[in-house]
Amino acid sequence: MLIRLPTDIAPSEITPPEIYRDRRRFMQGMGALAAGAAFGIGPDARAAGAKLAGVRDSAYRLTEASTPYKDVTTYNNFYEFGTGKSDPARQAGSLKTRPWTVAVEGEVRRPQAWDIDALLKLAPLEERVYRMRCVEGWSMVIPWVGYPLNELIRRAEPTGNAKYVEFVTLNDPRQMPGLRSRVLDWPYTEGLRLDEAMHPLTLLAVGLYGEVLPNQNGAPIRLVVPWKYGFKSAKSIVKIRFVEKQPVSSWTAAAPAEYGFYSNVNPQVDHPRWSQAKERRIGEFRKRDTLMFNGYGDQVASLYRGMDLKKLF
Amino acid sequence: MSAVLRNPKLWIALLCLLPLGRLIALGLGGGLGANPIEFITRSTGTWTLVGLLVTLSVTPLRRLTGRADLIRYRRMLGLFTFFYASLHFVTYIWLDQFFDPAAIARDIVKRPFITVGFSAFVLLIPLAVTSTHAMMRRLGRRWQHLHRLVYAIALLGVIHYLWLVKKDLTEPLLYGGALALLLVLRLPWGVAALNAASTRWGRQAAGRKPDGVKPAG
Numbered sequence: 236m237l238i239r240l241p242t243d244i245a246p247s248e249i250t251p252p253e254i255y256r257d258r259r260r261f262m263q264g265m266g267a268l269a270a271g272a273a274f275g276i277g278p279d280a281r282a283a284g285a286k287l288a289g290v291r292d293s294a295y296r297l298t299e300a301s302t303p304y305k306d307v308t309t310y311n312n313f314y315e316f317g318t319g320k321s322d323p324a325r326q327a328g329s330l331k332t333r334p335w336t337v338a339v340e341g342e343v344r345r346p347q348a349w350d351i352d353a354l355l356k357l358a359p360l361e362e363r364v365y366r367m368r369c370v371e372g373w374s375m376v377i378p379w380v381g382y383p384l385n386e387l388i389r390r391a392e393p394t395g396n397a398k399y400v401e402f403v404t405l406n407d408p409r410q411m412p413g414l415r416s417r418v419l420d421w422p423y424t425e426g427l428r429l430d431e432a433m434h435p436l437t438l439l440a441v442g443l444y445g446e447v448l449p450n451q452n453g454a455p456i457r458l459v460v461p462w463k464y465g466f467k468s469a470k471s472i473v474k475i476r477f478v479e480k481q482p483v484s485s486w487t488a489a490a491p492a493e494y495g496f497y498s499n500v501n502p503q504v505d506h507p508r509w510s511q512a513k514e515r516r517i518g519e520f521r522k523r524d525t526l527m528f529n530g531y532g533d534q535v536a537s538l539y540r541g542m543d544l545k546k547l548f
Numbered sequence: 549m550s551a552v553l554r555n556p557k558l559w560i561a562l563l564c565l566l567p568l569g570r571l572i573a574l575g576l577g578g579g580l581g582a583n584p585i586e587f588i589t590r591s592t593g594t595w596t597l598v599g600l601l602v603t604l605s606v607t608p609l610r611r612l613t614g615r616a617d618l619i620r621y622r623r624m625l626g627l628f629t630f631f632y633a634s635l636h637f638v639t640y641i642w643l644d645q646f647f648d649p650a651a652i653a654r655d656i657v658k659r660p661f662i663t664v665g666f667s668a669f670v671l672l673i674p675l676a677v678t679s680t681h682a683m684m685r686r687l688g689r690r691w692q693h694l695h696r697l698v699y700a701i702a703l704l705g706v707i708h709y710l711w712l713v714k715k716d717l718t719e720p721l722l723y724g725g726a727l728a729l730l731l732v733l734r735l736p737w738g739v740a741a742l743n744a745a746s747t748r749w750g751r752q753a754a755g756r757k758p759d760g761v762k763p764a765g
Binding site: 305306309310314318320321370371373416418419489490505508509510515517518521522 | 581582583585586644646654655658659660661711712714715716718
């Protein structure tokens with residue numbers, strides 16, 4: 236069995252991300268040149284893999300190593316492009332991220348249909364390295380680029396009736412072949428309580444590894460809620476709705492006993508069919524202990540004070 | 549040498565080793581993807597299920613083709629199935645649980661899909677142990693009774709798969725459908741249908757009479 240332990244890899248064998256990205260950019264540059272020559276167009280700065288300009292550092296970093304770009308972009312759950320882990324990377328090329336509009340509506344004083352390019356300039360972009368824990372028992376460390384969702388929420392001015400925020404993913408079978416199979420009730424819908432949505436950790440991400448978000452990772456804009464299981468972080472968002480009643484998310488509708496509204500990472504509350512006590516970090520051999528709130532307890536535990544997290548899983 | 553090469557058992561054995569060879573080749577080439585352990589677990593589990601279904605198709609195929617000699621290859625197919633089941637099991641206790649007896653015990657008791665899969669594996673052991681000619685002779689009629697366990701094992705295998713997938717049931721249901729067909733073909737009605745098809749087939753292939761269509765298994 237040839238599974239390499241992390242210690243087997245000599246430091247010299249690891250390609251630093253900058254060089255890796257440079258190589259990728261070089262190859263893409265060549266590809267773009269070829270395409271440009273063929274169709275008379277220049278390289279597209281908004282395409283996946285293009286460098287995002289003006290990204291600031293942030294205090295949100297981890298001492299844990301980031302998961303390699305290749306794994307982050309080839310091992311995905313994005314059922315709109317198929318239920319296999321490698322399906323999204325293979326099939327998401329059909330997603331068109333321009334033009335793209337995100338409707339902000341519901342219980343707000345300033346509803347607005349945001350053009351994606353305006354949305355990208357709404358607040359300064361920053362890099363945040365977050366843990367990502369999938370409900371299936373694996374995890375990654377991903378350097379996202381984006382800004383806190385609360386920047387958008389504040390501009391929308393929620394009314395007193397806004398208690399929850401609902402996120403809706405694009406529902407276009409021509410662009411998303413996975414929608415033809417009815418594994419979930421489309422469109423993919425997720426929700427957060429308003430205070431969760433306002434939390435400074437909650438990110439609207441538009442990139443990863445300093446580059447425009449690849450389609451399979453939820454381009455052009457997605458949610459990242461690092462203390463919840465990955466499926467709570469809706470991808471390719473077209474609608475953000477402020478509502479009074481708790482929204483029913485797609486996974487809860489599919490299996491209410493297995494996926495609750497909160498779905499906070501919690502090693503003490505098992506999924507009915509598998510344990511959540513440990514996780515396999517992609518790239519590592521041995522499993523790690525899963526941390527309460529995915530290690531973000533200091534920042535978010537107060538949101539759930541007094542709640543029975545075994546019942547409200 | 550040429551006699552060895554002409555023996556279908558050699559070719560069947562090589563065919564049965566292909567999935568393992570593929571895993572090794574992918575492992576050496578770094579082609580097992582971002583989550584190699586999941587890949588290995590999935591692959592060995594899949595080939596166990598395929599092995600069970602292939603083993604269970606020997607008897608219906610004999611009835612359909614009238615070729616009684618197919619029975620000679622059933623033992624080997626069954627043992628290769630056990631081989632992949634063992635790889636699957638070892639992957640689980642080693643690469644998934646790291647030989648932690650407490651964690652394994654908890655998993656077997658608490659998680660229905662593990663319970664079912666583990667039971668299926670345990671039930672396979674006596675079948676593998678009693679697969680020799682000596683054991684067949686020693687057990688006599690009881691051998692056949694014992695080996696009917698394979699129907700339950702295949703059913704448990706499909707349930708194991710059905711209960712572990714998160715949402716998309718397509719694949720487990722395909723295996724379930726194939727198993728259902730193979731089981732129905734063992735009912736009196738199914739046997740009659742196979743024999744009728746075999747007779748018709750035999751008549752068309754002029755001169756090749758179906759030999760030995762006596763029910764077995």
